[in-house]
Amino acid sequence: MQLRVRALETILTEKGYVDPKALDLIIEAYETKIGPRNGARVVAKAWTDPEFKRRLLADGSAAIATLGHVSRVGDHLVAVENTPQVHNMVVCTLCSCYPWEMLGLPPVWYKAAPYRSRAVKDPRGVLADFGVRLPADTEIRVWDSTAETRFLVLPMRPAGTDGWSEDRLADLVTRDSMIGTGLAKLPQGQIP
Amino acid sequence: MNGVHDMGGMDGFGKVEPEPDEPVFHAGWEGRVMAMNRAMGATGAWNIDMSRFSREVLPPSVYLASSYYRKWFLGLEQMLIERGLIDADEVASGHALRSGKPLERGKFTVADVQRILTRGSFSRPAQGPARFKPGDRVRAKNIHPATHTRLPRYVRGHVGVVDRVHGCHVFPDSAATGQGDDPQWLYTVRFEGRELWGPDADPTVKISIDAFEPYLDPA
Numbered sequence: 001m002q003l004r005v006r007a008l009e010t011i012l013t014e015k016g017y018v019d020p021k022a023l024d025l026i027i028e029a030y031e032t033k034i035g036p037r038n039g040a041r042v043v044a045k046a047w048t049d050p051e052f053k054r055r056l057l058a059d060g061s062a063a064i065a066t067l068g069h070v071s072r073v074g075d076h077l078v079a080v081e082n083t084p085q086v087h088n089m090v091v092c093t094l095c096s097c098y099p100w101e102m103l104g105l106p107p108v109w110y111k112a113a114p115y116r117s118r119a120v121k122d123p124r125g126v127l128a129d130f131g132v133r134l135p136a137d138t139e140i141r142v143w144d145s146t147a148e149t150r151f152l153v154l155p156m157r158p159a160g161t162d163g164w165s166e167d168r169l170a171d172l173v174t175r176d177s178m179i180g181t182g183l184a185k186l187p188q189g190q191i192p
Numbered sequence: 193m194n195g196v197h198d199m200g201g202m203d204g205f206g207k208v209e210p211e212p213d214e215p216v217f218h219a220g221w222e223g224r225v226m227a228m229n230r231a232m233g234a235t236g237a238w239n240i241d242m243s244r245f246s247r248e249v250l251p252p253s254v255y256l257a258s259s260y261y262r263k264w265f266l267g268l269e270q271m272l273i274e275r276g277l278i279d280a281d282e283v284a285s286g287h288a289l290r291s292g293k294p295l296e297r298g299k300f301t302v303a304d305v306q307r308i309l310t311r312g313s314f315s316r317p318a319q320g321p322a323r324f325k326p327g328d329r330v331r332a333k334n335i336h337p338a339t340h341t342r343l344p345r346y347v348r349g350h351v352g353v354v355d356r357v358h359g360c361h362v363f364p365d366s367a368a369t370g371q372g373d374d375p376q377w378l379y380t381v382r383f384e385g386r387e388l389w390g391p392d393a394d395p396t397v398k399i400s401i402d403a404f405e406p407y408l409d410p411a
Binding site: 002004006009012015016022023025026029031074075091093096101105107111115118124130136139140144 | 197198199200201202203205206207208209210211214216217218219220221223224225226227228230231232235240244247256259260262265268269272277278282283286287288291292293295299300301302304305308309310311312313314315342343344346356358361362364378380382388389393394396397398399400401402403404
């Protein structure tokens with residue numbers, strides 16, 4: 001693949017369609033700047049600021065736009081809240097739709113057939129693959145991202161974190177907890 | 193199209209296998225493919241729905257056997273050739289043999305990078321009132337277009353409830369075939385697991401899709 005891809009880039013460059021330096025910058029942004037830390041900051045803010053949480057759940061894009069330290073977010077981000085009664089989980093069965101600005105590029109498993117096929121039919125089985133076991137009566141709500149809406153799960157705040165700063169809380173927010181295939185870490189950093 | 197990309201509910205693909213400390217890219221070329229796709233999309237050579245369709249039409253055996261970024265590469269190469277932006281003999285030689293064609297928004301340069309790091313808006317002004325409101329029962333139409341659609345097979349013919357109304361958005365079925373935005377109302381429609389997967393399904397599971405109004409009938 002390396003040779004075929006290099007050949008195509010050479011052609012696009014020679015034709016004057018793209019500047020390879022611009023491609024470098026796109027790659028650099030996703031390797032170093034745009035990742036799950038963005039989403040984790042949003043979650044930590046929602047855990048500590050009830051008014052922000054209310055706005056986040058009402059209009060995700062608008063609420064996140066007010067956070068200067070998080071990268072801008074495009075249209076139609078929908079934040080969905082986990083509670084003791086409802087656990088949310090996000091999938092894109094048709095391709096790989098994912099909130100890039102909040103979580104970075106999706107992991108391979110998110111884009112691969114096992115997750116895309118089973119998340120809507122056997123979400124508890126999928127959660128078990130991640131080592132997550134929920135009470136039998138918890139409602140599992142699966143959001144299939146079939147349009148240009150993007151979903152961010154607001155995981156439950158772990159017990160024992162009263163008075164923690166946003167920065168410290170953000171360290172507990174894993175990528176998977178914002179997809180809904182994981183839970184936030186416990187105060188000592190262990191995976192529940 | 194009823195392609196293998198429409199995977200919701202299929203069996204046999206095995207366990208989900210998360211990779212600990214997964215890198216953003218597994219090889220240098222993956223990043224180049226991602227960036228070339230984003231860059232060429234930003235020149236106006238095609239829209240996101242055309243780009244998705246280019247991967248959906250890969251032969252099923254190729255689709256299933258290819259890594260994610262290999263699919264992106266194959267779709268990209270095909271779209272470039274179909275639009276006459278590159279030619280097969282250039283791909284074979286690894287160099288441009290003719291000069292480039294004009295692009296709608298011109299060459300993708302360093303100055304364009306920041307713009308594409310934020311998602312564009314797919315919202316459009318409403319062309320008319322919404323047909324449905326939250327709480328309405330709707331049936332996903334039993335339709336099987338051979339072209340691009342975002343109505344997954346596993347909900348077709350099934351009854352759900354409108355959960356949210358998202359305003360009017362670009363209609364992918366139209367945009368993918370070059371027929372313009374044709375904005376349509378967009379709804380989150382929630383289905384009971386048992387409605388989709390039968391009486392033996394887990395009663396605690398609910399699944400939603402985001403459905404454009406033309407996908408839905410009142411129920």
